[in-house]
Amino acid sequence: MRGKVWKYGDHIDTDVIIPARYLNDPDPAALASHCMVDIDESFAKDVHAGDIMVGGWNFGCGSSREHAPIAIQASGVSCVIAASFARIFYRNSINIGFPILECPEASAAINAGDIVSVDTKTGVIIDETTGQSFQAKPFPEFIENIIEKGGLLKYLKEK
Amino acid sequence: MGMTMTQKILAAHAGLPEVHAGDLIGAKLDIVLGNDVTTPVAIGVFEKAGFTEVFDNEKIVIALDHYTPCKDIKSAELCVTSRDFAKKHGIKHFYDVGTVGIEHALLPEQGIVGPGDCIIGADSHTCTYGALGAFSTGVGSTDMAAGMASGLNWFKVPPAIKVELTGKPGPCVSGKDVILHLIGEIGVDGALYKSLEFAGEGVAELSMDDRFTISNMAIEAGGKNGIFPVDDRTLEYIKDRFNREPAVYEADPDAEYERVVKIDLSTLEPTVSMPHLPSNTKTVGEASGLHIDQVVIGSCTNGRMSDMRIAASILKGKKIADGVRCIIIPATQQIYLDCMEEGLLKIFVEAGCAVSAPTCGPCLGGHMGVMAAGERAVATTNRNFVGRMGHTQSEVILASPAVAAASALAGCIADPREL
Numbered sequence: 001m002r003g004k005v006w007k008y009g010d011h012i013d014t015d016v017i018i019p020a021r022y023l024n025d026p027d028p029a030a031l032a033s034h035c036m037v038d039i040d041e042s043f044a045k046d047v048h049a050g051d052i053m054v055g056g057w058n059f060g061c062g063s064s065r066e067h068a069p070i071a072i073q074a075s076g077v078s079c080v081i082a083a084s085f086a087r088i089f090y091r092n093s094i095n096i097g098f099p100i101l102e103c104p105e106a107s108a109a110i111n112a113g114d115i116v117s118v119d120t121k122t123g124v125i126i127d128e129t130t131g132q133s134f135q136a137k138p139f140p141e142f143i144e145n146i147i148e149k150g151g152l153l154k155y156l157k158e159k
Numbered sequence: 160m161g162m163t164m165t166q167k168i169l170a171a172h173a174g175l176p177e178v179h180a181g182d183l184i185g186a187k188l189d190i191v192l193g194n195d196v197t198t199p200v201a202i203g204v205f206e207k208a209g210f211t212e213v214f215d216n217e218k219i220v221i222a223l224d225h226y227t228p229c230k231d232i233k234s235a236e237l238c239v240t241s242r243d244f245a246k247k248h249g250i251k252h253f254y255d256v257g258t259v260g261i262e263h264a265l266l267p268e269q270g271i272v273g274p275g276d277c278i279i280g281a282d283s284h285t286c287t288y289g290a291l292g293a294f295s296t297g298v299g300s301t302d303m304a305a306g307m308a309s310g311l312n313w314f315k316v317p318p319a320i321k322v323e324l325t326g327k328p329g330p331c332v333s334g335k336d337v338i339l340h341l342i343g344e345i346g347v348d349g350a351l352y353k354s355l356e357f358a359g360e361g362v363a364e365l366s367m368d369d370r371f372t373i374s375n376m377a378i379e380a381g382g383k384n385g386i387f388p389v390d391d392r393t394l395e396y397i398k399d400r401f402n403r404e405p406a407v408y409e410a411d412p413d414a415e416y417e418r419v420v421k422i423d424l425s426t427l428e429p430t431v432s433m434p435h436l437p438s439n440t441k442t443v444g445e446a447s448g449l450h451i452d453q454v455v456i457g458s459c460t461n462g463r464m465s466d467m468r469i470a471a472s473i474l475k476g477k478k479i480a481d482g483v484r485c486i487i488i489p490a491t492q493q494i495y496l497d498c499m500e501e502g503l504l505k506i507f508v509e510a511g512c513a514v515s516a517p518t519c520g521p522c523l524g525g526h527m528g529v530m531a532a533g534e535r536a537v538a539t540t541n542r543n544f545v546g547r548m549g550h551t552q553s554e555v556i557l558a559s560p561a562v563a564a565a566s567a568l569a570g571c572i573a574d575p576r577e578l
Contacts, residue, residue, distance in 0.1 A: 011347055011436060015544045020523040023196050024226060024233035026203075038546040058348035058381060062542060063523070064283040066200055066299035087352050087383055088283055092299035142183050142313070152305050153208035 001078040001099070001120065002128075003050035006043060007112035008036075010056035014068040014089065017060065023067055028074035035071040049076035052118065054110050056082065060089025069093045069100075079118055081125060081136070083107040094143055097151035101125065103136035120147075161411025163319040164386050165354040168294040168408055172277040180318035180415070188218070190272055191306035192280030194262055194519075195223040199240040200300035201281055205307055213248045214310035220252040220271060220280075221245050222262040225519045227255075230526035260491025260517040263287035263375060263459035268491055273397050274389045275406025279306050284459045284541065286377045289355075290370035291397065292389035292407065297378060317383045319354045320345070321416040324361025326425035331575045333469070334369030335461055335539065335559035337422065338376040339430040343440030344420060351381035353417065356410060361424045362387060367396045368465040375460045376541050379437040429574060431537075432557035435545045443562050446572045453536040454479070454567040455548075456560050457488025457515070458522045461539035464494050466560040471503040473564035473575055474510040480570030485512040486528045492517060512567070524548045537566045 015038070022034040036043040053072060059082035060068060069092050072080060080093070083104040093100045099120040106125045110116060114129035123136035139147065149155040162170065162177060170178040172186035193201055198221050213219055221241050226234035238255075245253035252271055259265065263284050266272045274292035278285065283297035298312070306312050322341060342349070355377045357370075365373070370387050377385025387393070389407045397405060428442040456462075456470050467489055479485045487507050489495040495517065498504050507514050521528030522540040530536060530549035535556065538548065543555035556572065565575035 013542075013544045015523075015542070015547050019546055020196075020525055021529075024231060024237060026200050026237070038551045058351065061347060061381065062283065062544060064197065064281055064285075064297040064299050066197070066281075066301060070200075084348065084351065086348070086381060088297050088299060088378075091302060095299060095301035095305075140183060152301050153204055153210075153308070156305055156309060157208050157210075 001050065002115065002117040003052045003078055004048065005110055005112055005114045005116050006047065006051060006053045007110065008055045011058045011061055012055045013062035014060055014065050015062055017068040018065065018071040023065060026067060028070050031067050031071035032074035035075045044075060047075050047077065050078050051076060052116050053077050053080045054107055055080065056107055057084050059085050061086035064088045066092045066096065069096055069098050073098045079120060081106050094146055095152040097147055099147065101136035103134050106134035106136065160415060161413035163354060163356055163414045164388065164408050164410045165294050165319060165356065165384060166316055168275060168277060169314060169316055178316045180316055182316040183313060184316060185311050185313055186277055188279055188306050188310050188312060189276040190218055190220060190278040191303060192220045192262060192278065192282065192285060193303045194225050194282050195227060195234065195238050195241055196225045197281035197300045197303060199237045201303035201307065202240055202244045204301050204304040210308040213307045216249045217251045218310065219250050219307055220266060221250055222254040222259050222265060223256065224259050224261050224517065225523065226525050227259060227518055228516065258492060261459045261462055261519055264463055264490035267291060267371065268493055270397065270400030270402060273401035273403060273405050274393060275408055279312055283378045284375050286382065286384050287371055287375040287459060289374035289377065289384050289386035290367065291393060292387060294384055294386065296384045317352055317354045318417045319356045320350055321419045322355055322357045323359040323419055323421045324357060324424055325359050326361055326423040327364045328424040328427060331429050331561045332427045333559045333561065334365060334372035336427050336430045337424065338373045339432050339437065339440050339557060340427055341420065341422065342376065342380045342437050345380055347379060347436055347438045348381040350377065353382060355380065355382045355385040357385065357387045363390065364424060366465060367392060368463045371463065372460055379541060429559060429562050431562060431572065432543055434543050434554040434556065437543060437557060443572065443574045447574055449572045450535065451483060451537050451566055451571055452534040453528060453530060454483060454485040454563050455521050455528055455536055455538040455540060456563050457490060458519065458540040459490065460541045461560050462488055462490030462494065464497055466539065467494060467498050467503050470560045470564040471506045473561060473578065475506045477510055477568055479511045479567040483567055483570050485567040486515060486521060487512045488515045488518060488520065490517055521548055537563050537572060539563050
C-alpha cells in the first residue's frame with residue numbers, strides 16, 4: 001500500500017468521520033461522499049484511491065456506527081494509522097477487513113501530504129517523503145486471520 | 160490470580176474456568192441488539208454472507224428508536240428493511256413505533272437483560288446494562304450479524320479500572336454528575352479497552368436509574384463496559400421483570416486492577432461537560448450564566464422516570480425563559496404513561512416545554528431538535544462532539560436533568576440548588 005497522507009488530530013470521533021445526518025443512507029459510496037465533511041470539506045472531494053489516513057490518539061471514538069470505517073474504506077483510503085484506536089472502531093475495521101495500524105511514533109512523525117508506504121503483514125510503515133520508518137504493533141494471529149479472510153462473516157462462514 | 164466481575168462473566172460464557180486480561184476468547188451471547196441505523200447494515204452483511212437462519216429468534220432485539228417516527232424517506236426505507244427481517248425470522252423482541260422506547264431504557268424495563276448476561280448491541284451505549292451486573296458492550300453491525308448468525312462473538316478480555324465510591328451524594332447530585340466527574344478525571348480514553356468496575360459502600364447510595372446513567376457513559380471514557388455489583392436494589396428492580404434466573408457474580412478479593420479511582424460522592428458538585436468533549440468538565444458554578452437557546456431532557460442516558468420527576472419538580476408552576484426551547488423526551492412508552500399518570504406531562508406543557516414520543520432524535524442531531532449555527536444547548540444526553548446536535552458551529556453542554564431544567568428556567572446555565 002502506498003499513498004498520500006491525510007492527517008488528523010486526537011479523538012477523531014465517528015460523528016465527524018460520518019455525521020449522523022447522513023446515516024439514513026448506508027450505501028458505501030453515499031457515505032464516502034460525506035466522509036470527514038464536518039472538519040475537512042476537501043477530503044471527500046480530493047481523496048485518491050490508495051491514500052492513507054493518519055490520526056492521533058483514540059481515533060474513531062464515539063458511536064458504534066460501522067458506517068465510519070465503511071465511509072473511509074469506500075472513499076478509497078487503503079489504511080488508517082493512528083496512535084491508538086477506540087475499541088468499537090478497531091473491531092469494526094477488523095470485522096469488515098479494513099487494515100488499520102496502531103503506531104504512536106508514526107502518528108506523531110508523519111505529516112499531511114507525505115507519501116507513505118505500508119506493509120500491513122509486517123507492520124512496517126515507511127514515510128518516503130522524510131525517509132523515516134516505523135514498526136506498528138502486529139495483530140494477534142486470530143485477528144490477522146479475520147482480516148485475511150476479508151472480514152468476520154467470511155471467517156465465520158468458512159469455519 | 161483472581162478475576163474481576165467482567166472476567167468472571169466472560170469466563171462463564173466462554174466455558175473456561177478462568178480468563179486473564181488480554182486473552183482472546185469466543186463467548187456465548189445471551190442477547191444481540193440492534194437499532195434502525197445499525198440493523199439494516201447488519202442484515203446486509205448477514206444475507207451477503209449467505210446466512211439464512213438466526214441462531215435464536217428470542218435472543219435478538221431490534222428497536223427502531225433513532226430516527227423514528229421516521230424523519231425522512233430514507234430512514235423509512237431503513238425501517239422497512241428491519242421490519243421485513245424481523246417478520247421473516249420471527250424476532251420476538253421487535254419494537255416499532257408505538258411500542259418502541261429508547262433501547263437502553265427499554266431493555267432493562269422490559270426485563271430482557273439481567274445480571275450475569277453477556278450482551279452485545281450494535282449501539283455504543285449498550286454498556287448501559289452493566290448497571291444490572293451484566294457484561295454488556297457496544298459493537299458494530301458486522302458483530303451484530305455474526306451474533307445473529309452464531310450466538311457467539313470474539314472478545315479480548317479487558318483489564319479493569321476499579322472505581323471506588325464512598326459517601327452520599329448531596330442535593331441535586333445524580334448519577335450524571337458522578338460519571339461526568341469520572342470522565343473529567345480519567346479522560347475520554349482513560350478506560351480505553353478496559354472495564355470500569357464500580358465498587359464501594361457508595362454504590363448503595365445510587366438508585367438503579369443513577370447506575371444506568373453511569374454505566375451508559377462508560378463508553379465516553381473509552382470503556383469496553385461499566386459494571387456494578389448486584390445488590391438488593393438490583394434484585395428488587397429485576398423482580399417481576401426478568402424471568403430468567405439471574406447469575407450473580409462478584410469480583411474476587413484478589414482481582415487485579417490496573418488502577419483504582421476513588422470518588423467521595425459527598426464532595427461532588429452538579430457537573431457539566433463543555434464543548435466539544437465529555438471530558439471538558441466544570442462544576443455548574445464555573446459555567447453558570449452562559450446563554451443557551453435549547454434544552455433537551457431525555458436520551459438513553461437520562462430519559463428515565465427519576466429524570467422526568469426531578470425535571471418536573473424544578474419546572475412545576477414555572478415558565479421556561481423567553482427564547483429558550485425545552486424539549487422533553489420520556490425514554491419509553493411506559494415512562495410516558497407514568498409521566499401522564501403522575502401529572503408530569505401537564506407540568507411540562509404548562510411550563511412551555513415540547514414533549515415528544517420516545518426517540519433518540521436530537522441526541523445525535525437526527526431530528527426533533529437539530530440546532531443552527533451559533534446555537535447552544537444544555538442536554539442530558541451523552542456526547543457533545545462537533546456537530547453532534549446539528550450545525551458544526553452549534554454547541555452542546557452535557558448536564559444532569561436537574562441542571563438542564565434549572566437552566567431552561569434561567570435561560571442560561573444555572574445551579575438547581577439556587578432556585
